[in-house]
Amino acid sequence: MNNSKIAFIGAGNMANSLIHGLINKGVPQSNITACDIDQEKVQALVDTCGIHTASMIDAAKSADVLVLAVKPQVMEAVCTELRKVLSESGCLLISIAAGVPLHSLEAWLGSAQSIVRCMPNTPALVSEGATGLFANANTSDAQAKLAEAVLSAVGICSWLENEAQIDMVTALSGSGPAYYFLLMEAMEQAAITMGLPAEMARQFTIQTALGAAKLAASSDVPPDELRRRVTSPGGTTEAAIKSFESDAFRSIVERAIGAAQKRSIELAN
Numbered sequence: 001m002n003n004s005k006i007a008f009i010g011a012g013n014m015a016n017s018l019i020h021g022l023i024n025k026g027v028p029q030s031n032i033t034a035c036d037i038d039q040e041k042v043q044a045l046v047d048t049c050g051i052h053t054a055s056m057i058d059a060a061k062s063a064d065v066l067v068l069a070v071k072p073q074v075m076e077a078v079c080t081e082l083r084k085v086l087s088e089s090g091c092l093l094i095s096i097a098a099g100v101p102l103h104s105l106e107a108w109l110g111s112a113q114s115i116v117r118c119m120p121n122t123p124a125l126v127s128e129g130a131t132g133l134f135a136n137a138n139t140s141d142a143q144a145k146l147a148e149a150v151l152s153a154v155g156i157c158s159w160l161e162n163e164a165q166i167d168m169v170t171a172l173s174g175s176g177p178a179y180y181f182l183l184m185e186a187m188e189q190a191a192i193t194m195g196l197p198a199e200m201a202r203q204f205t206i207q208t209a210l211g212a213a214k215l216a217a218s219s220d221v222p223p224d225e226l227r228r229r230v231t232s233p234g235g236t237t238e239a240a241i242k243s244f245e246s247d248a249f250r251s252i253v254e255r256a257i258g259a260a261q262k263r264s265i266e267l268a269n
């Protein structure tokens, strides 16, 4: 990856985190180019990271891999503008746009274009992302490895067996950070209602989430076993878990994730 030319169309949140992650992984700044309609955003990246900027067409011409990091609603216009230059350059296109299926990308770019469609999530902004990837049939093994290396710069990556799994990953990890934020909101509010000072309720909620995630990530036992280990019979944790279970906590979560998957399918259609 370090010798590949990587270009970004769109220099917003996701491009920023990916570019910082790539530089941290040792990709030379001189191999990274970004462009954006907002020149100030690109200039900030050039100033802080030492990368190049170029017009969209020039960036695409010299790239081995082109990351489309614009909002889904502008993807068609951007792809249509890039179609000719991409058909001549043979570079890999990575799309991180939510809800834009491969068949749309192929219709806009031509059916010979190699494309990897990804679903990253916002913790990529702090290098703790989780990304599902799916490649179209034109993508070579070397291009697939390149896409994986780019997205691995900001967290973990997994290849999906089929494109439909993108909707499942969207429902699990794409939307998932908000589920944890909701639980944090509810825990913080419950602590305040019990009488803890608001600032302490917030800090202890966040630290507990961070601590639990770190324990789960560093442990070789699954979360259910970790939960059992901290749930003494007749103790306080057991009282809370019994209350969650009697309120059908698992069904609530299953229905919510199912609703997100359904919405992801609707949006792609």
Ligand SMILES: NC(=O)c1ccc[n+]([C@@H]2O[C@H](COP(=O)([O-])OP(=O)(O)OC[C@H]3O[C@@H](n4cnc5c(N)ncnc54)[C@H](OP(=O)(O)O)[C@@H]3O)[C@@H](O)[C@H]2O)c1
Residues within 6 Å of the ligand: 009, 010, 011, 012, 013, 014, 015, 035, 036, 037, 038, 041, 056, 068, 069, 070, 071, 072, 074, 078, 096, 097, 098, 119, 120, 121, 122, 174
């Ligand atoms: N953020 C996430 O957590 C997340 C997670 C998964 C997937 N994604 C996907 O990642 C993509 C980027 O998201 P983001 O949060 O990074 O968005 P963002 O911060 O809005 O960045 C997109 C940038 O692209 C610029 N832009 C718009 N049209 C352009 C054009 N024709 N040429 C060049 N640049 C153009 C936008 O400028 P203006 O602001 O001036 O329009 C903006 O600076 C989206 O498709 C989203 O679905 C994001």
